[in-house]
Amino acid sequence: xxxxxxxxxxxxxxxxxxxxxxxxxxxxxxxxxxxxxxxxxxxxxxxxxxxxxxxxxxxxxxxxxxxxxxxxxxxxxxxxxxxxxxxxx
Amino acid sequence: xxxxxxxxxxxxxxxxxxxxxxxxxxxxxxxxxxxxxxxxxxxxxxxxxxxxxxxxxxxxxxxxxxxxxxxxxxxxxxxxxxxxxxxxxxxxxxxxxxxxxxxxxxxxxxxxxxxxxxxxxx
Numbered sequence: 001x002x003x004x005x006x007x008x009x010x011x012x013x014x015x016x017x018x019x020x021x022x023x024x025x026x027x028x029x030x031x032x033x034x035x036x037x038x039x040x041x042x043x044x045x046x047x048x049x050x051x052x053x054x055x056x057x058x059x060x061x062x063x064x065x066x067x068x069x070x071x072x073x074x075x076x077x078x079x080x081x082x083x084x085x086x087x088x089x
Numbered sequence: 090x091x092x093x094x095x096x097x098x099x100x101x102x103x104x105x106x107x108x109x110x111x112x113x114x115x116x117x118x119x120x121x122x123x124x125x126x127x128x129x130x131x132x133x134x135x136x137x138x139x140x141x142x143x144x145x146x147x148x149x150x151x152x153x154x155x156x157x158x159x160x161x162x163x164x165x166x167x168x169x170x171x172x173x174x175x176x177x178x179x180x181x182x183x184x185x186x187x188x189x190x191x192x193x194x195x196x197x198x199x200x201x202x203x204x205x206x207x208x209x210x211x
Contacts, residue, residue, distance in 0.1 A: 002137060002140065002141075004134075004137065039137045039138065039140075039141060041138065041143055041145055044134045044137070044138055044145050044147075044148065045145060045147055047130065047134055048131075048134065048145070048147045048148065048151070051127050051130045051131065052123070052127055054130070055126070055130075056130045056133050056134065057133065058133055058136070058137040
């Protein structure tokens with residue numbers, strides 16, 4: 001199933017009420033917020049209203065907030081070769 | 090010599106802080122990028138819906154009537170209409186344009202009329 005990945009690139013401040021309402025309805029409350037919605041006509045119509053403010057990609061899978069955070073996290077820079085033996089009490 | 094309090098003509102004089110009448114090539118480049126971004130979004134939405142066998146009237150109208158970034162005239166790309174200005178056009182970068190929200194980016198289309206629409210009108 002395909003999804004729209006919508007990211008708010010430009011703020012809705014100063015935009016007409018209808019545009020701000022669409023942003024709110026899609027859950028885009030701050031810049032750089034990313035939301036996923038299944039591809040449908042109603043979502044496409046909403047995107048057309050805010051097309052100057054957002055970045056839209058069609059993706060195969062949806063990502064949760066935690067998954068997006070984990071993808072942003074940089075590499076640790078080390079790996080554990082072997083765990084030290086645990087003390088047995 | 091350097092830093093925020095350096096002595097330059099705009100800072101010491103006051104009246105020299107003027108907005109040039111034309112956009113720099115970097116401003117023009119960024120404007121073209123913005124316009125192209127809208128074009129890609131419309132094509133993304135269109136192809137995603139086409140894969141489901143659907144279409145949207147709004148998208149169809151946009152494709153029919155609105156010129157893409159390449160098709161747009163420089164006049165439509167870099168200037169906006171203003172009834173108070175001599176010859177009715179001013180640059181998208183001018184301070185008054187920002188303050189008065191003339192042609193606030195995205196709030197209304199400043200793409201001009203596509204060639205097809207002109208042929209329909211004629």
